[in-house]
Amino acid sequence: MKTFDIPVKYKSPVISVIKETRRTKDKLKRNFKPTVLEFERLTILIARHFGFCYGVENAVEIAYRTLNENRGRRVFLLSEMIHNPDVNADLLSEGVQFLMDTRGNRLIDFETLNSEDIVIVPAFGTTLEIQAELSSRGIDPYRYDTTCPFVEKVWNRANQIGERGYTVVVHGKPNHEETRATFSHSTSQANTVVIKDIREARELAAFIRKEKPKEEFYRRFEGRYSEGFDPEEHLVKLGVVNQTTMLASETQEIANYLKEELVNLYGLDESSVSQHFASTKDTLCYATNDNQDATYALMDEDADLAIVVGGYNSSNTTHLVELLEQKIPTYFIKSAAGILSEREIIHYDIHQGKEVISGDYLPESSRPKIILTCGASCPDAVVEEVLARLLELFQEKKNLEDVLEKSLVNF
Ligand code: SF4
Known part of the structure; x- marks a missing residue:
């Protein structure tokens, strides 16, 4: 490696x-x-x-190289480089500034950024919306992009599922930077909903079975479904991807559970299950x-x-x-x-x-x-x-x- x-x-x-x-x-x-x-x-x-x-070492190397090559210029990180207090404190002491906290709250007004500034995208990646915002200020979001290739792999998998007409269920922590980024990239190609654990998968299943009104879905999963999501239409064909750092056993449990729900609901067998469930291996790194x-x-x-x-x-x-x-x-x-x-x-x-x-x-x-x-x-x-x-x-x-x-x- x-x-x-x-x-x-x-x-x-x-x-x-x-x-x-x-x-x-x-x-x-x-x-x-x-x-x-x-x-x-x-x-x-x-x-x-x-x-x-791999992703962390890659990000740390790029961050320090960027700092060394750009002394005298303002260097920002979109948010924490990685989730380690020592590494983040070191970067702050080198003069790097964080634009957002880990939940996406702005610490610095993006209005103050200009094309001379350097913005490093952390290993978790970022959303299409943030990329567009940086571009609109003359900053190339791909110039200092440390997004881990294993995170990009999840985005690609979500897109592949979406292109085949499946709704993407993201197993991840809804407020985690990586899951926010994955949600954003996935919604550009697919109807998408984020669930955080098996308990939420069970709650989602009630909407798959159409046992609950869709208004309740909108309340329960507020901020976690793509624009135009209609639970009556978009919970019929599903595929699961996950945040790269989730518990492997839980993602497997969620995928098996959702598959089983669809099999029972639509009377599927081995040959027809793919009509409603995309067989995906977990996307853990x-x-x-x-x-x-x-x-x-x-x-x-x-x-x-x-x-x-x-x-x-x-x-x-x-x-x-x-x-x-x-x-x-x-x-x-x-x-x-x-x-x-x-x-x-x-x-x-x-x-x-x-x-x-x-x-x-x-x-x-x-x-x-x-x-x-x-x-x-x-x-x-x-x-x-x-x-x-x-x-x-x-x-x-x-x-x-x-x-x-x-x-x-x-x-
Ligand atoms: S996806 Fe995996 S390899 Fe990449 S930064 Fe995260 S933990 Fe590291």
């Missing part, structure tokens, strides 16, 4: 050795078992796949798949707790937390600073939607097993800092390099 020129501050010699060794010894990515670091006072299980993905598969492998381990590192608004990281916490106590931290002491940890509670402090998070066991992983937007350097913090907390005597060498020999 292509390599990118990213700032050295995001790299970690320790994590690089682990990743490179695992990659070399498992080129076909068949072994999802974690890397086990056996220290004297604790064991750390590091996920097989985690950290910066490779990084989401790898990270989720590696997380399932972590769940098979007999660990005491898990630490997941990443930006609190990172969709793919949140899903790793959702998986792990089904099995073991899981703490979602944004950096090593969250590990306050052996007694307290500051972490994000995804159910309460806020940061909390938990006490006594370390187990009583004399030599705990701790899982360590992160999402696709977290620099390796941050993961290494968390590892170092844990070793410091346990006053570990064994040398990290020795443990690493011994561990990696086994792969």
Whole structure:
């Protein structure tokens, strides 16, 4: 895979050795078992796949190159580059300004932009409406476009479905930048509706079966359907695409469920199902798949707790937390600073939607097993800092390099 020129501050010699060794010894990515670091006072299980993905490295490289090539000019990002607080703070400190927040609220009036300004489109992509607005101000929206190719793939898939007359059901978080962009691109070719989970798929099914009046559809899915959408007409032939970072199992459940509804409603069989349901594989990206598969492998381990590192608004990281916490106590931290002491940890509670402090998070066991992983937007350097913090907390005597060498020999 292509390599990118990213700032050295995001790299970690320790994590690089682990990743490179695992990659070399498992080129076909068949072994999802974690890397086990056996220290004297604790064991750390590091996920097989985690950290910066293709799209993030591509975006970071373009952003820094753009800054270096345009000193003295105003450089804007449409919104957060990626969902990582360190990376975004670094870019702000380099003089980059954000035009919008992650929900699309304007932080800077677009009226103030002119053709001399540089606007970087983040990895999530953007809407056709924003592209048109930038163009109208003399700014080429494709000049500094870091939209991930895996996101563009979703747009293409939505268009293909639309061209064949299917309505596109987008499984995604309605306010997420990527889903807003996908919705916009999809609506240019297809009738489109966004649902966020299986519960909403079930609600949608009541309109597919025409059990509820369409006025209720407009109320329930307000702001999430394309212009001119008529639920009586446009919920007859469906295809599903998803935000690239959703939970694979949930997208599959939604697609199976909607297909089943249509099969029952129209009395379809294998040969006729395509008349009402476009068979699409999920549109998750490779990084989401790898990270989720590696997380399932972590769940098979007999660990005491898990630490997941990443930006609190990172969709793919949140899903790793959702998986792990089904099995073991899981703490979602944004950096090593969250590990306050052996007694307290500051972490994000995804159910309460806020940061909390938990006490006594370390187990009583004399030599705990701790899982360590992160999402696709977290620099390796941050993961290494968390590892170092844990070793410091346990006053570990064994040398990290020795443990690493011994561990990696086994792969
Ligand atoms: S998570 Fe996937 S879609 Fe998103 S930037 Fe990374 S590779 Fe691209």
